[in-house]
Amino acid sequence: MTILGIETSCDETGIGLLKNGKIPVNLIATQEEIHSGYGGIVPELASRAHLERIDELFTKALERGGIKPADIDYIGVTNHPGLKGSLMVGVSFACALAYALDIPVYKVNHLYSHLAANFMDPGVEFPALGLVISGGHTTFFYIENPVEFRVMGKTLDDACGETFDKAGRILGLGFPGGPHIEKAAAEGDEKKIKFPVALLDAEHCLDFSFSGLKTAVLYHVRKHGLKNIPDICAGFQKAAGDTLVEKTGRCMERYKVKSFLLGGGVTRNRYIRERFRRLLDGKGVKLFMPDAKLCLDNGAMIAAMTYFLVKYGVKPSSKKIEVIPTQ
Numbered sequence: 001m002t003i004l005g006i007e008t009s010c011d012e013t014g015i016g017l018l019k020n021g022k023i024p025v026n027l028i029a030t031q032e033e034i035h036s037g038y039g040g041i042v043p044e045l046a047s048r049a050h051l052e053r054i055d056e057l058f059t060k061a062l063e064r065g066g067i068k069p070a071d072i073d074y075i076g077v078t079n080h081p082g083l084k085g086s087l088m089v090g091v092s093f094a095c096a097l098a099y100a101l102d103i104p105v106y107k108v109n110h111l112y113s114h115l116a117a118n119f120m121d122p123g124v125e126f127p128a129l130g131l132v133i134s135g136g137h138t139t140f141f142y143i144e145n146p147v148e149f150r151v152m153g154k155t156l157d158d159a160c161g162e163t164f165d166k167a168g169r170i171l172g173l174g175f176p177g178g179p180h181i182e183k184a185a186a187e188g189d190e191k192k193i194k195f196p197v198a199l200l201d202a203e204h205c206l207d208f209s210f211s212g213l214k215t216a217v218l219y220h221v222r223k224h225g226l227k228n229i230p231d232i233c234a235g236f237q238k239a240a241g242d243t244l245v246e247k248t249g250r251c252m253e254r255y256k257v258k259s260f261l262l263g264g265g266v267t268r269n270r271y272i273r274e275r276f277r278r279l280l281d282g283k284g285v286k287l288f289m290p291d292a293k294l295c296l297d298n299g300a301m302i303a304a305m306t307y308f309l310v311k312y313g314v315k316p317s318s319k320k321i322e323v324i325p326t327q
């Protein structure tokens with residue numbers, strides 16, 4: 001079975017192939033250089049860039065995978081959540097292709113797909129808990145099986161990755177802030193500057209709030225200037241890590257599961273990965289984190305999610321060009 005996965009929800013154009021349970025091709029055209037000058041993603045520029053690149057990326061993916069369009073059995077494309085214009089490019093491309101090849105198309109949830117990046121590992125057992133930590137979301141899911149997801153908690157304001165990006169901007173480190181902060185933090189002392197960890201009240205026990213952390217960085221810089229950036233980054237990263245693992249510990253006490261899955265761009269962060277390894281050590285719950293390239297937005301994770309929709313007998317989507325920008 002060959003599945004083509006298409007991702008254009010935000011600022012990466014991704015085309016991935018899943019062939020007989022393996023991922024032979026996962027091409028990503030990032031737009032970092034387009035948006036970096038603006039300190040954030042400009043939706044109109046993002047959708048234009050997807051449009052300019054998707055065709056070539058598709059051709060290259062088929063070449064690399066050694067297949068022809070007629071060899072594709074199913075197409076998966078994300079249609080939510082994301083930027084409307086960007087989603088529209090991927091969905092239009094996918095539906096037109098599915099129509100021309102007369103094959104089924106699945107419109108899939110972008111967040112589920114971040115976690116599905118782990119599903120190709122045969123060790124994953126269900127039920128599982130999943131946490132998506134990305135630029136747009138920080139969301140806990142209870143995953144009954146690969147196609148049944150239930151939201152258990154989410155951020156009430158900024159997403160975790162968004163806070164990394166905003167803090168990076170305050171510190172003049174460039175966009176996206178996450179990788180810059182991780183690099184600088186490696187040279188710093190996490191105990192020197194203490195930033196707040198928002199645990200929220202009982203009603204929001206499994207929700208997150210990250211906007212206070214970014215504001216604390218702003219106030220620190222206003223008071224002390226841009227001195228000791230590595231220590232600021234290390235303290236910031238520790239506070240983000242403390243919040244994520246504390247909430248995850250609570251979630252795992254409440255819901256008994258066999259596996260814990262991470263996904264989304266922030267999962268690339270080695271410090272955060274290590275904090276989760278330590279948290280789950282000896283707990284009897286298996287931890288899964290995608291390889292670095294599968295953490296960011298990519299087409300292979302969409303193909304993986306699609307594979308399970310097919311396997312579990314979920315009906316294909318309509319070929320109508322429609323997207324759901326928010327969730």
Ligand code: KG4
Nearest residue numbers: 134135136161176178264265266269296297
């Ligand atoms: O999952 P993703 O590619 O896109 C969304 O769906 O949002 O995540 C992008 C986010 C950005 O906020 C970026 O700063 C963050 O992932 N990120 C990181 C790292 N690499 C990317 N955050 C912390 N440390 C990193 N190494």
Ligand code: ZN
Nearest residue numbers: 134264296297
């Ligand atoms: Zn994403």
